[in-house]
Amino acid sequence: xxxxxxxxxxxxxxxxxxxxxLVCVHGTLGDFRTWSAVLGPLSKNHRVISVSLRHFFPxxxxxxxxxxxxxxxxxxxxxxxxxxxxxxxxxxxxxRGGHIAFRTAQLRPDLLHRLVLAEPGGELDATLDPTVAPxxxxxxxxxxxxxxxxxxxxxxxxxxxxxxxxxxxxxxxGRLPAAPKQQLRDNVFTLIGQAGENRKPYAKxxxxxxxxxxxxxxxxxxxGSLPAVLRALAAQVPGARTAMIEGCGHWMFEQxxxxxxxxxxxxLEG
Amino acid sequence: xxxxxxxxxxxxxxxxxxxxxLVCVHGSLCDFRIWFCVLGPLSKERRVVPVSLRHFFPxxxxxxxDTYSIxxxxxxxxxxxxxxxxxxxxxxxxxRGGHVAFRVAQQRPDLIRKLILAEPGGELDATLDPDTQPxxxxxxxxxxxxADKIAAGDVEGGLTFFFDAIEGPGAWTRLPATPKQQLRDNAFTLIGQARDGRPPxxxxxxxxxxxxxxxxxxxxxxGTLPRVLQALAAHVPNARTVxxPNATHPMFEQxxxxxxxxxxxxxxxx
Numbered sequence: 457x458x459x460x461x462x463x464x465x466x467x468x469x470x471x472x473x474x475x476x477x478l479v480c481v482h483g484t485l486g487d488f489r490t491w492s493a494v495l496g497p498l499s500k501n502h503r504v505i506s507v508s509l510r511h512f513f514p515x516x517x518x519x520x521x522x523x524x525x526x527x528x529x530x531x532x533x534x535x536x537x538x539x540x541x542x543x544x545x546x547x548x549x550x551x552r553g554g555h556i557a558f559r560t561a562q563l564r565p566d567l568l569h570r571l572v573l574a575e576p577g578g579e580l581d582a583t584l585d586p587t588v589a590p591x592x593x594x595x596x597x598x599x600x601x602x603x604x605x606x607x608x609x610x611x612x613x614x615x616x617x618x619x620x621x622x623x624x625x626x627x628x629x630g631r632l633p634a635a636p637k638q639q640l641r642d643n644v645f646t647l648i649g650q651a652g653e654n655r656k657p658y659a660k661x662x663x664x665x666x667x668x669x670x671x672x673x674x675x676x677x678x679x680g681s682l683p684a685v686l687r688a689l690a691a692q693v694p695g696a697r698t699a700m701i702e703g704c705g706h707w708m709f710e711q712x713x714x715x716x717x718x719x720x721x722x723x724l725e726g
Numbered sequence: 727x728x729x730x731x732x733x734x735x736x737x738x739x740x741x742x743x744x745x746x747x748l749v750c751v752h753g754s755l756c757d758f759r760i761w762f763c764v765l766g767p768l769s770k771e772r773r774v775v776p777v778s779l780r781h782f783f784p785x786x787x788x789x790x791x792d793t794y795s796i797x798x799x800x801x802x803x804x805x806x807x808x809x810x811x812x813x814x815x816x817x818x819x820x821x822r823g824g825h826v827a828f829r830v831a832q833q834r835p836d837l838i839r840k841l842i843l844a845e846p847g848g849e850l851d852a853t854l855d856p857d858t859q860p861x862x863x864x865x866x867x868x869x870x871x872x873a874d875k876i877a878a879g880d881v882e883g884g885l886t887f888f889f890d891a892i893e894g895p896g897a898w899t900r901l902p903a904t905p906k907q908q909l910r911d912n913a914f915t916l917i918g919q920a921r922d923g924r925p926p927x928x929x930x931x932x933x934x935x936x937x938x939x940x941x942x943x944x945x946x947x948x949g950t951l952p953r954v955l956q957a958l959a960a961h962v963p964n965a966r967t968v969x970x971p972n973a974t975h976p977m978f979e980q981x982x983x984x985x986x987x988x989x990x991x992x993x994x995x996x
Binding site for chain 1: 727728740741742743759762763764765766767769770783784786902903904905907908910911979980981982983
């Protein structure tokens with residue numbers, strides 16, 4: 457595959473279309489294939505660059521190592537954008553990739569034209585949610601740690617089911633077709649890394665500091681805490697827009713690819 | 727995307743993994759992305775090279791030239807393998823891509839080590855099926871109808887008609903949005919396919935395939951494809967057949983792990 461050497465690591469990416477770069481960052485258990493449903497519609501008007509983060513497929517990582525950290529992935533994203541070097545790019549992140557995109561915009565607004573956050577992952581701190589536990593733990597974080605333990609114990613299916621059902625509801629993993637299931641399974645060892653990634657919660661001042669014009673996209677049917685995270689951030693990022701897609705959950709671009717692409721394209725070109 | 731210059735055309739491809747090369751050719755309405763669900767397991771031990779045939783995504787073709795034909799695609803795959811310049815490859819084709827792979831193997835056995843045909847598309851002539859009627863097959867007639875709808879602007883109607891013809895009534899409606907969009911991205915290729923000029927398979931054709939050949943089928947596939955597979959497998963000298971239980975035509979999407987096991991086992995044998 458095509459790669460860019462970033463911070464000593466060859467980051468793989470898929471590149472389709474012409475125009476301003478739209479760099480797309482997958483979330484937990486994703487990789488460059490995550491965006492396959494929207495590659496067609498989006499590449500009509502953009503130079504879509506779908507990356508795989510360090511340790512995700514096409515790497516066959518075994519979970520061993522100490523460089524799976526949020527700060528590392530953010531540094532890699534910044535390094536990748538610097539290497540593209542074509543002027544400000546559009547950056548889109550989903551879930552954990554949305555967290556990475558948010559941090560990239562926070563640290564290096566000079567690299568960006570516009571920002572799209574599709575249900576960015578993470579937790580809110582007390583400045584954004586007064587009810588949050590002072591020690592920063594959450595039920596969701598605990599379940600992800602439990603998923604990682606299952607992987608270490610060799611219970612791959614159990615780990616995937618726990619992760620996926622935590623986000624999309626009981627039974628969701630069982631209903632997922634085999635093809636998307638396999639693509640998540642290909643990245644299962646990254647759950648081990650994610651348990652130690654040292655991700656910080658979002659703070660009000662951070663959201664208020666985002667200079668890049670930002671679009672938040674959510675699935676109207678997404679369960680759990682992600683919708684609240686989206687709303688809290690969108691309320692603080694200056695000038696942010698929000699679009700909710702009816703009938704969709706967390707992987708809204710897989711469930712409504714044309715609608716998702718139209719919303720993104722309209723925002724990026726507006 | 728990465729491309730190789732083949733017969734005056736930049737053929738796009740993906741290149742993942744290290745080891746013996748496995749070139750993969752998609753079928754009707756598909757492109758390099760169709761193999762995403764098997765890339766993980768297969769790329770652990772080999773170099774997997776899914777191509778996109780001329781006029782398929784990432785190209786955005788409008789159906790309006792006469793450069794879409796079986797003969798052109800066969801010449802292009804031959805040219806592609808020559809351009810790879812790594813000696814004989816393993817070659818895998820699905821559906822219409824299986825027909826292409828069969829013809830490549832027939833014309834240029836020097837380029838192929840082993841051949842995998844996943845329900846190859848096509849018709850049988852009278853030497854393989856005494857009940858064959860002269861003239862276009864029912865499937866060819868359906869392709870023509872679907873192509874006419876698409877050319878007239880009824881893309882959804884054309885896709886529904888074509889897909890239901892292969893997978894049964896209501897199948898298009900039940901298909902999840904992600905695979906649907908990837909077929910839609912290639913809708914205009916049906917216009918070309920109506921002029922495919924695809925010759926039927928003959929007994930002599932099958933007997934001319936010299937290399938070890940694996941036929942893979944879905945135990946529940948409808949229509950004529952299972953009969954085509956059986957007829958070819960009966961006459962290819964060094965052939966074996968494996969059926970995947972409960973699967974239909976896109977069998978590797980429905981059972982990716984089992985599909986990969988079967989492929990790996992066949993390719994790894996001496």
